[in-house]
Amino acid sequence: MHPTLITELRFEPLNLPLTEPFAIATGAPERADNVLVRLTLADGTVGLGEAAPFTAVSGETQASTLEAMASVRDALVGRDASGWRPIGAWLTEALPRAPSARCGIELALLDALGRHHRMPLATLFGGAGRALDIDMTVTAGDEAHAAASARAIVARGIRTLKVKVGALTPEEDVRRMVIIRREAPGARLFADANGGYTVAGARAFLSGLEAAGVPLALFEQPVSREDWEGMAELTRASRVPICADESARTVADVVRLGREGGAHGVNLKLMKSGVVESLAMWNVARAFGMELMMGGMLESTLAMSSAVHFAAGLGGFDYADLDTHLFIREHSFRGGLRCEGGRVDVGHVQAGHGVELE
Ligand SMILES: [Mg+2]
Structure with missing residues (x-):
């Protein structure tokens, strides 16, 4: 199997307490209800990603983000992470209203690829x-x-x-x-x-x-x-x-x-x-x-x-x-x-x- 094939995609709630409510004109969340993503490649490399849905800005929630990720998991497993731009473009079309879910997956994918090639994302x-x-x-x-x-x-x-x-x-x-x-x-x-x-x-x-x-x-x-x-x-x-x-x-x-x-x-x-x-x-x-x-x-x-x-x-x-x-x-x-x-x-x-x- 090619070493950069995606073999597993996992995600779970990542609830983070804040130092103060993050108050803006449209809302004031008291906790960051984010999502942690783990993406595994065929060579065993694990990449980590985070999705941070901000309901007051985009309408996304932690639940909708987890759901969006679940909806694309099967289509992603088996693809080669080296094609991160076409994968990102596909995700943009597949999940147009779930940008933070896409982002969490893209970050995990890029992290895994960066670790595999020993290259910092910058x-x-x-x-x-x-x-x-x-x-x-x-x-x-x-x-x-x-x-x-x-x-x-x-x-x-x-x-x-x-x-x-x-x-x-x-x-x-x-x-x-x-x-x-x-x-x-x-x-x-x-x-x-x-x-x-x-x-x-x-x-x-x-x-x-x-x-x-x-x-x-x-x-x-x-x-x-x-x-x-x-x-x-x-x-x-x-x-x-x-x-x-x-x-x-x-x-x-x-x-x-x-x-x-x-x-x-x-x-x-x-x-x-x-x-x-x-x-x-x-x-x-x-x-x-x-x-x-x-x-x-x-x-x-x-x-x-x-x-x-x-x-x-x-x-x-x-x-x-x-x-x-x-x-x-x-x-x-x-x-x-x-x-x-x-x-x-x-x-x-x-x-x-x-x-x-x-
Ligand atoms: Mg702003």
Whole structure:
């Protein structure tokens, strides 16, 4: 038997407690209900993958993810993992509404292949680099929470803060931004509304910040995914770069954003689109001259390490929002990314993503 044939695919719930509820405009999960994937090759190599369905963003749940994986298991066993791009493309067609399930399988497959060939994933993705500077998120909450979060992030040595807005009024969010600016002077500030504002609300937020003298470096998904015209209107008018996240789930979405001038940049997330689809989105976004952010859902160090390999290895990313492992209170993994202050690094990884089960 060829050594890289897939002989077994197993998956199980991976429930991870968080340091605090991950509150955004559309929901506040208190635990990451993820899925662990184990994929075995004919030579005995085992690859690990993680799916992180984020219900408030994509509607996927742990149960729907397990179901989606079960539906493709028989078709995957017996295929050669070396064909990871055609397999990923097939999964994209087979499971169009289960991107995190696809991603969990793709990551396990790539990890197995990387381990078999003794190659780190960053090399497999292109070898452009091995490290990135990340931001950290201030989740949605009140002013006291914003102040405490900003202080804690600065104390970690992280110099870019991404603030979740859109859960309150624009005026209340501006007040939170003023407080964060005071607690983290000199830090670079992003805002992410997760589609929680109207166009008028987004304009009020931007002009409020300007009046208060708070510089904003990036404004992510100000209005809902369906409001393509609103995204374009804000992109035409805003001096702050507008980044599409929920509006950019597929290659077709990025093409539409590029053609309609719907954003200055896009946030790519492996869990949102899958690995192979994300590669295509990266190419299209660059062809349109758009900026690129690498982001995440609520991944532990397993999928986050994979995202670092992807973004650093491919290169060309302007922003790295790869902080969700910092919100996971307990897990049973070792290895993978090393995080020092705002720097994440996978340069020491010898093969695959480098994450092992304890
Ligand atoms: Mg976002």
